[in-house]
Amino acid sequence: MSARDGTVEFHALTADRWGDFERLFGANGACGGCWCMWFRLTNKELEAGKGEGNRAAMKALVEGGDEPGILAYVDGEPAAWCALAPRSSYGRLARSRILKPVDEEPVWSAVCFFVDRRHRGRGLTIGLLEAAAEHVRGRGGKLLEGYPVEPRKERAPSVFMFHGLASAFTRAGFTEVARRSETRPIMRRATGAR
Numbered sequence: 001m002s003a004r005d006g007t008v009e010f011h012a013l014t015a016d017r018w019g020d021f022e023r024l025f026g027a028n029g030a031c032g033g034c035w036c037m038w039f040r041l042t043n044k045e046l047e048a049g050k051g052e053g054n055r056a057a058m059k060a061l062v063e064g065g066d067e068p069g070i071l072a073y074v075d076g077e078p079a080a081w082c083a084l085a086p087r088s089s090y091g092r093l094a095r096s097r098i099l100k101p102v103d104e105e106p107v108w109s110a111v112c113f114f115v116d117r118r119h120r121g122r123g124l125t126i127g128l129l130e131a132a133a134e135h136v137r138g139r140g141g142k143l144l145e146g147y148p149v150e151p152r153k154e155r156a157p158s159v160f161m162f163h164g165l166a167s168a169f170t171r172a173g174f175t176e177v178a179r180r181s182e183t184r185p186i187m188r189r190a191t192g193a194r
Contacts, residue, residue: 006075008124010131012067013081018059020071024078029055030114031162036069036083039090039111069112070131072124079119082128083112084135087145099147102178102186107143108136113164125164129172129189137191145188146174 013021029035033051035058041049049057061068068089072080087109093099110132115124129146136144148164166176166185174187 008079008127009073009076010127011071011073012135013062013069013071014067015062017071018062020073020078021058021062021081022055024071024081024116025114030081036081036112036114039083039092039109042091067135070128070135072115072128072131074119074124078116080115080124080128081113082110082125082132084108084110084132086141093147098180098184099186100180102145102188105143106141107145107188108132108141110144110146110164112162114162125168126172129164129169129174133173133189133191137193140193142191142193143188144174144191145177145186147184147186150183150185 011017024030025035029051033054034046035054037049037054037057038046040057041054046054058068066085068085069081069083071078072082085108087093087101087107090109090111093109093111110129113125113128129144133144146164146169148166148169150166163184166187169187172189174189176185177188178186180186
């Protein structure tokens with residue numbers, strides 16, 4: 001894949017790529033000290049770990065052998081992120097009435113995106129979703145699900161876009177399978193795994 005500003009590659013977050021993840025997320029852990037733990041924790045746990053605690057929790061996942069997402073690189077530099085895991089890894093989804101399971105099918109979930117401001121608006125989210133589907137297929141997963149927003153306004157603040165936009169999911173081959181809120185479709189894509 002080639003972006004307007006360079007060559008793009010996608011890699012799972014592994015222990016040897018932890019430094020790239022830290023560099024992309026910066027001192028604030030992407031947004032408010034979250035370190036992409038929002039879907040994994042309760043509000044109380046997230047707040048208690050804000051900053052260093054959440055960073056350490058994500059690092060422990062990675063050092064334990066989990067690959068909790070996909071990094072996008074532009075010309076070798078970390079530029080964007082997609083959190084990815086089996087749906088059962090995300091307690092917040094289990095507690096949500098809007099995002100509760102559609103059916104009994106085992107699915108993986110792409111739940112959170114972070115794109116460095118220098119690379120926004122260049123299609124990296126679409127590429128991340130395609131790489132996520134390939135990653136899931138490689139692990140035998142048949143379905144990838146996402147929970148994007150469909151904002152009512154043409155341009156919503158980027159801080160509210162961490163779920164991804166429905167239009168990006170559509171362009172990456174996802175279709176809507178449920179909607180329990182006007183602005184929050186549940187979208188799904190088959191990975192082609194057998």
